[in-house]
Amino acid sequence: MYGLTALELARIQFGFTVSFHILFPAITIGLACFLAFLEARWLYTKDSVYRTLYQFWIKIFALNFGMGVVSGLVMAYEFGTNWSGFSQFAGSVTGPLLTYEVLTAFFLEAGFLGVMLFGWNRVGPGLHFFSTVMVALGTMISSTWILASNSWMHTPAGYVIVAGKVVPTDWLEVIFNPSFPYRLAHMVIAALLSTALFVAASSAWQLLHDRAVPAARKMLSMALWMVLIAAPIQAVVGDAHGLNTLEHQPAKIAAMEGHWNTAAKDDKGGFPLIVFGIPDMEREETRYAIEIPRLGSLILTHSLDGQIRGLKDFPREDRPNATVLFFTFRIMVGLGVAMILFGLLGWVLRRNGALYRSKAFLRLAVVMGPAGLVALLAGWMTTEIGRQPWVVYGLLRTHDAVSAHAAGPVALSLALFVVIYFVCFGVGIRYMLKLASAGPAPDAHPHEEPSYGPGSVVPAAIAAASTPNPMAPHGQRES
Helix, strand or coil, X not given: CCCCCHHHHHHHHHHHHHHHHHHHHHHHHHHHHHHHHHXXXXXXXXXXXXXXXXXXXXXXXXXXXXXXXXXXHHXXXXXXXXXXXXXXXXXXXXXXXXXXXXXXXXXXXXXXXXXXXXXXXXXXXXXXHHHHHHHHXXXXXXXXXXXXXXXXXXXXXXXXXXXXXXXXXXXHHHHCCCCHHHHHHHHHHHHHHHHHHHHHHHHHHHHHCCCCHHHHHHXXXXXHHHHHHHHHXXXXXXXXXXXXXXXXXXXXXXXXXXXXXXXXXXXXXXXXXXXXXXXXXXXXXXXXXXXXXXXXXXXXXXXXXXXXXXXXXXXXXXXXXXXXXXXXXXXXXXXXXXXXXXXXXXXXXXXXXXXXXXHHHXXXXXXXXXXXXXXXXXXXXXXXXHHCCEEECCCEEHHHHCCCCCHHHXXXXXXXXXXXXXXXXXXXXXXXXXXXXXXXXXXXXXXCCCCCCCCCCCCHHHHHHCCCCCCCXXXXXCC
16 A cells, blocks of 8 residues: 555554544543533532533533444454554553453443433432542543553553563552653643533534523633633643653654754753754754744753753664654644633633623634644644654564554555544534534523433433443543
8 A cells, every 4th residue: 555564554544543532532531520510510509501501511422422432442453453562562561451441440431321321310319410420530540541551651660571571560660650640631631621622612603603692601611711720731731741751752852842963052052942844854954943042941951051862862763753743742732822822812801791792702712622632633643653663662662563464454454444434433523513513402491400200201312322332442542
């Protein structure tokens, strides 16, 4: 297929499937927490707007959850079919971690999901709220195990190698490896931000079309508070994550920054921040560089005269692709800055009483809707491509992890995945966006409390939107 090897095709296939999959768990994590908050507010205030919003967003949550389960199932098989070398080498670590995720997180989610989706009119309010909280907790626990596995692949710890295979010696070190806290915090906040921007876009669209005004105003307000608070926190967490990466994966940082020479100082000392340029892997330079003197030192080392190792300090075979990383990193950071400015603008308009009346801001909110997910994908690409040429950093190279396949079968399966994913998940995403743009239905009985008695009918739309398979592993959120 276009002269690509089996290794390159296997990498493209896994990258394609995980790029689709990672979007769904991100929204699942955020919406589960949002639903728990909405139900808590409903129980505390008895304000029917919170009930209306809960019943609206649970439909989208159910649909998103189902697509996340299905897309994660495919990746579980890819480990065995395309990456048997990795499974043989590190399966004693990653296998148990993914099993713990199923036993603790997915069983918790699946066990309470039915009550959450279908029990609003069938169980008591306390039990229903408890179920919603358990599902939200399950998504967080699931993220913990998945990120523990992924982080170990970047910063392996707590192991010995016996007969060419990893043997765990200390599970606490395996789980709480050096990069784990930073990756977990970064991913969870990214999920909350992605969901907040999605909710803000949905509400802004409805306000622009004069639909569901009270409910739309409420969810726009909540979403903007989340963006205002979480976006700056994400910047701080990202900075700490960068310092951790500089310590454990210095080649990745050099590639992200487009720096080739360790001792390259500008005339003021330190090293510059390259705002724009085109890293050239063959010529070993960043062409057309636009630089800000000493700012790179300040950001990366918190010192005006600090230094980092340049890419030329690393053997060619150990260098990640700087051309790709340079741009994916800047996409992530640029969108992060845009989120901070967006949150601040919303706060200013709120203080001036123009938040819901500014058509320009509402249009901006719609445009910013996918920004969180795009930034998440760019960040994931930066993380995973930056780990190359290693699958387990410093221990197992990617070309040693791939299965012994010819290029033809891998190309065929990749082509089938592309067609099936765009058809199936494309339809699902389109339907989810249709639900989000339609807005919540008007509350016919705004002062009537919901009936939790037996025999009540569950909204058909919720049942139709949810078809999760409780036997499928709800996993591989990031790899």
